Amino acid sequence: MRISKKWLQQYLDVSDLSAQEIADCITDAGLEVEGLEAMSSGTNLMIGEVETCVDHPDSDHLHICQVNFGDKTEQIICGAPNVRAGIKVIAALPGAKLPGGEIQAGNIRGLESNGMICSLAELGVDPKQLRDDQKNGIEILPADAPIGDRDPLAYLGLDDVVLDVSLTPNRNDCMAGWAMAVETGAVLNRSVKLPNCEGAANEGSATRLKVSSTTKKCPLFLGKVINHVTIKESPKWMKELLAASGIKSINNVVDISNIVMLETGQPLHFYDVKAIPAQEITVKDQLECTYTALDGIEYTIEKDDLIITSEGKPIGIAGIMGGDDSKIEADTAGIIIEAASFHHVNIRNTSRRLNLSTDASIRYQKGIEPLAAYKAMDRAVALLKEYANADGLEATVQYGDDAYTPVEITVSPSRINRLLGTDIAVSEMVEVCRRLQLQPSMQGEDIHVVIPSVRQDLLIEADIAEEIIRIIGYDRLPSTMPLMPATVGALNERQQMRRRIRSLFTGFGLYDMITYTLASQKQVDDAIMGLTPVVELASPMSEDRKYVRGSILPSLLDSVAYNQNRSVKELACFEMSSVYAKGIEEEHLAIVLCDTLQKSQWQNIVIPADFYTLKGIIKTMLAQFGFEGTRVIVKPNTVDVEHFHPNKSACIYIGKDLLGIFGDIHPMMAKRYNVSSAVMAELNMEVLLKNRASKVKFAPISKYPSVTRDLALVVKTETASADIIDTIRKSGKRMVTDVEVFDVYTGEHVAQGSKSIALRVTFQSDDKTLTDKEINEVYEKLLNALKQELQAELR
Structure with missing residues (x-):
């Protein structure tokens, strides 16, 4: 709301107060004045009449003007196209301070100039208020302008200051000048007289x-x-x-x-x-x-x-x-x-x-x-x-009709004092209500008020209490120290999880991103494991910020696209944030990897940003929290093949609970979001929090040597590598310490419908050095198990 001091002066006497003093009082009462804006500014100004105007002999646009100020005549060089003899103008004399700087007497192309003939724009007037001729030339005053007047801004009505008042949502009434005048009068305790035109x-x-x-x-x-x-x-x-x-x-x-x-x-x-x-x-x-x-x-x-x-x-x-x-x-x-x-x-x-x-x-x-x-x-x-x-x-x-019903409230002064923690006198409360034009009257020990139609925010006794302390001043509230129990500072389980994940992922080289919580219709439609029903804002800033998001990945993909469009191709990022639906709040974690995760050209080391890298990051994170082994299950993705590539994605479970989906982005979704390629994941961290983790155990490194054996198995195409690894670990029990797949082959010399998987098995004991006989026994045992359970044959 913009209201000027002159405007307020029409309704109440504020002549003895500066605009800053008025602004301070209004701000103290709860309506913040964000700024003061002078309509114009300038010192040492005077109205003069141009008696003569001739062309400058050494310029094609300058003019030599003799300006009469009543008690003196000064020569001023002016370049305005509309300057001429016989007009009345505003001149800034030497020493004048204007928004653009200080005016000094000087010499312009060999001739003396004692000031400057001004345009309104040079005096700080808002260009939006000016006509084209006023913007392009000096201001020509009416013929009756008084020569020698040292306050031309007042003559033009520009000696005013505008208060820019920031209104709280409940005070829409102050969008009206009359209501703002009543508010100011109540704050300053001055009588307000509004125009009477009723009827x-x-x-x-x-x-x-x-x-x-x-x-x-x-x-x-x-x-x-x-x-x-x-x-x-x-x-x-x-x-x-x-x-x-x-x-x-x-x-x-x-x-x-x-x-x-x-x-x-x-x-x-x-x-x-x-x-x-x-x-x-x-x-x-x-x-x-x-x-x-x-x-x-x-x-x-x-x-x-x-x-x-x-x-x-x-x-x-x-x-x-x-x-x-x-x-x-x-x-x-x-x-x-x-x-x-x-x-x-x-x-x-x-x-x-x-x-x-x-x-x-x-x-x-x-x-x-x-x-x-x-x-x-x-x-x-x-x-x-x-x-x-x-x-x-x-x-x-x-x-x-207006459907208006007058509101009347009876308030108890004793309850108001208890609510505020004050000892304000009843007479003082009545006076505040009078200043606010609430027509107060006493009904026994209570105060009865009639709410004006303009004050739609006053409905209950607490509202009146707020008005009373606001007008009297918040400094009347007693100062007390808050009573708080002494507690030991510590992070709760959720805070610990956030900190550990951020530390782990930034250590992997991922960027911690923060994107908008508000989402567009497209982002809502592309939600990954999105919460429903979505929350729609009653007054959104724009169509792109219309809903509270129920999934993080769409927002993160928009950020990835922004970076890829600016040649940032190698991007690895994550975001951990809350997502919402009506009555629901969950913590989600989204990850997007593009191109390569890490690269060292001189060492010829490249860690690609692919399905297996992302899987390794997720499983490492879970292991940090005590979820590994048989508790973590990775299955083919049948939950969401609209946003994930159907043949290059998977679902990950903790027990029977779906933790999330990860894998390559679906080509159609990549096209919608203008993303070249990416592997991505969205995980519901509430699953992590609600499941009880196994205790993370630490063991010393074995002092006995390890032995590795390589084997190549021919299995059916649909046989998963994880099943082979699980079978080997179960058969080898404590002697098999590691199983790693290092090659998968299909083609010549391998039957149709089969594939060859090469694995490296590490044998080691914590108690002794293993003999060939012991290793061979375990090796044969695991081969038999592979044959019986998975129909695997040595290649």
Whole structure:
């Protein structure tokens, strides 16, 4: 909310306070003033008249100006294209300090120059408020500008400071200048006088205007015909107030609609009465068409959008912007006023989809008080009669109602003091309620308050308690030390898991990534073991951040694609984060490896980022937590073959619980995410936490030598290497310490439907040196077991 000191001065006396002092008081009361912005700035300025203006003999664009300041005349060299004799200007004299620096007397191409003739932009005025001629040249003042005036900024109404107030979500009422004035008056304990125009819209003869709505998204619509208005320039105070609010002045009628919106918070729309000959306005949805708005841009209207229509044709996008075909022109003789209520979520969705954010749409999205439409209509009629010679008023017509029920609360001072931990006097509480215009009255020992319609955030006694301490000052709250039990600092099981995984994975060379928790529809659809039902945000920032994610991998793949598109091909990363569904929260771990995990060219060492590397990383992690051996089961992937390659992926279980899925990305998913190639995994860490891990045991390295034997087995193609290794380990018991596959072969000399697997078996004892006889006995035993269980034959 932008409100200037001059604007506040219209309603309460703040002449003795600086803008900074006002800002500090408002901030202390809970509405943070994020910044102060001067409308303009400059010292040692003076209004002068250019008496003569001749071309500089040594320049094709400079001019020699003699400027009369009343008590003296100074020579100033000026390069502005619009400078000429006979005009009144603003001059910065030597020593003046402007936003661009300090002005000094000097010599310009051989001639003396004692100052600078200024444009408004050079005085710090927002360029958005300036016309093209004002941006491209010096400011030419009206003929009645007083020569010698040393405060030209005040003469132009630019001696103002704007307070940029950050509103909390519950204080949408302060989007209205009147409400902000009441708030400021309560904080400063000063009387506030708002314009009294109640009932101004009741005047009017019989009308044929009809207003209606075919949708529940428009509960209230007011319309009023004013047959005669005069289009002219707005008064000075109105233009100054609009400029301070960042709105450019157009003409008196359009400016009045904007002023009323700023004052009451209720957006209005004025239609040229000639553009609506049927005198019929209907709010509709379920229309599909294109429509050209006031900004001259054609928008595509969809069924969910609210449209203002007349005779079935659009004349405005409800709550956002009117149409180009019904706008106020210089020849407009009469107008129709619209003041309506629209569903805030619908306005937000339309505004976001059309990428069309206006002052009106912002106010509708934040919520408008129930009686704002009536206040705005009264204020608009009063201003139109005063500044636009409004005549020929017809009766105000209404569709629907405001559905407003006044709120009254009876509060107990003793309960409020107990709640706040204070000893505030009852009289002081009553005074605060009076300052907030809550109409307090005593009912026995209790205080009865009537909540104004503008304060929709005050509903219960606790709200009144908050208002009392906010206005009195939080420094009245007693200072107490928090009572906390002494505990020994330690990480819980989940925190320990996170720390150990991050330490292990970064040691492997993986990057620890952090991606957005909010996801798009595409990312929700591509969830890996995703939680459901997904949580959808009521007011998302954009379509790409519409849902709370139930899976990490899609977000991580977007980050991988970003890096690959910037020539970062060798990427290994992981992310550990919470994922959500309605009423559910789980910890997931996602991993993505691309190209190579590690590479050393001079050593000719390459660790590829493939299925087996990823499998090794996952199994190493599980072993660190005490999950290995028969407790960890890897099976072919039958759970998700839409996102994982069906022949190059697997599911990993801890006992009977599915821990996760890992393997090559499916080519179609890789194409959707613009990822060249990757192996990936998503693991549900809740499975790890809920299963009881085996105790990790440590043993000394055997001091006796080991013996290795290589063997090549011919087995059926479908026989898994893991089954062969398990059979060898079970047969060899404690004498077989390691089994490693070092070759898999299919082709010539191997029967169709079979494959050759070469393994290296390590034999070792912790008690003695093994003899050939002992090794041979175990070797024969494991060969027999392989033949019986897996039909394996020595090659």
